[in-house]
Amino acid sequence: MPLPGRFLTSVLVRRDGDLFLFDAGEGTQVSMKMLNLRWKKISAIFISHMHADHVTGLPGILMLSSQVDRTEPLYIFGPQKLGEYIESSRRILDMYINYEIRFIPAETGIIYSGEGFTVQAFPLQHTKPCFGYSLVEERRKGEFFPGKAEALGVPRGKLWGQLQSGESVTLEDGRVIESAMVMGESRDGRKLSYVTDSLYFPEIADYVHDSDLLFCEGMFEKGLRDTAREKKHMTAYEAAMIARDSNSLKLCLQHYSPRYSDRELRVLEKEAREIFPATVLTKDRMTFDIPLKD
Ligand SMILES: [Zn+2]
Numbered sequence: 001m002p003l004p005g006r007f008l009t010s011v012l013v014r015r016d017g018d019l020f021l022f023d024a025g026e027g028t029q030v031s032m033k034m035l036n037l038r039w040k041k042i043s044a045i046f047i048s049h050m051h052a053d054h055v056t057g058l059p060g061i062l063m064l065s066s067q068v069d070r071t072e073p074l075y076i077f078g079p080q081k082l083g084e085y086i087e088s089s090r091r092i093l094d095m096y097i098n099y100e101i102r103f104i105p106a107e108t109g110i111i112y113s114g115e116g117f118t119v120q121a122f123p124l125q126h127t128k129p130c131f132g133y134s135l136v137e138e139r140r141k142g143e144f145f146p147g148k149a150e151a152l153g154v155p156r157g158k159l160w161g162q163l164q165s166g167e168s169v170t171l172e173d174g175r176v177i178e179s180a181m182v183m184g185e186s187r188d189g190r191k192l193s194y195v196t197d198s199l200y201f202p203e204i205a206d207y208v209h210d211s212d213l214l215f216c217e218g219m220f221e222k223g224l225r226d227t228a229r230e231k232k233h234m235t236a237y238e239a240a241m242i243a244r245d246s247n248s249l250k251l252c253l254q255h256y257s258p259r260y261s262d263r264e265l266r267v268l269e270k271e272a273r274e275i276f277p278a279t280v281l282t283k284d285r286m287t288f289d290i291p292l293k294d
């Protein structure tokens, strides 16, 4: 539940010109306003499951999105029932929406793609159908070494461009220069994963493998593992096991039980850090950069 000073779980991702939103609990738009983002258009929204703490902020976000002109549709992904929720909210609340909403039921695998990236969904185990998501960038081209091109006698200009885009070129003297002769190895893209509302099971680590940033619920302390299992949630320690086993770089804990005061949350952080030191206890409107590799 929302607490004074602690809103519900939601992650906003900005990548190039796109904004993506993962879950939209009550009041998400308030938090977005507080961030004072010059945000305009969300390209796609990914909803984990149909529990109120993850979706009641959605109608507000949809209305807010009508304040800007857009020609592109807004894509929304989530469990089947989400489509009904959006439709009935629109109808019953007479919501003014000036753009097209495309709801697509989530299923395991790649569900969305854009320039240089995909979003993949995977099943979690909760009291209702629930999905986790990873935003995965394609590998980036290697670095271009102008010195090598010069040494090989490739004249600056069009041929350099062709080499940089991966083509091979033929020089006037008949020599063929391959792109790989002047380009470095391709580089890893970045990956962000979003996991919330699930009991712990080891396969989650496979889905989120090698995430640069892993957002994962850490609802309870270790001693409440049975309670967590019963409610189909996980402990912060289990989240850290996923971070460790998935070879992720950083764990951002989220979705805490309201039983913990801000000070008591330190226990969750401490327990997670026992096995995964790069753990951060997220707070409202905290921001993270994911730097490009190399
Ligand atoms: Zn739930």
Ligand SMILES: [Zn+2]
Residues within 6 Å of the ligand: 051, 053, 054, 197, 255
């Ligand atoms: Zn929840």
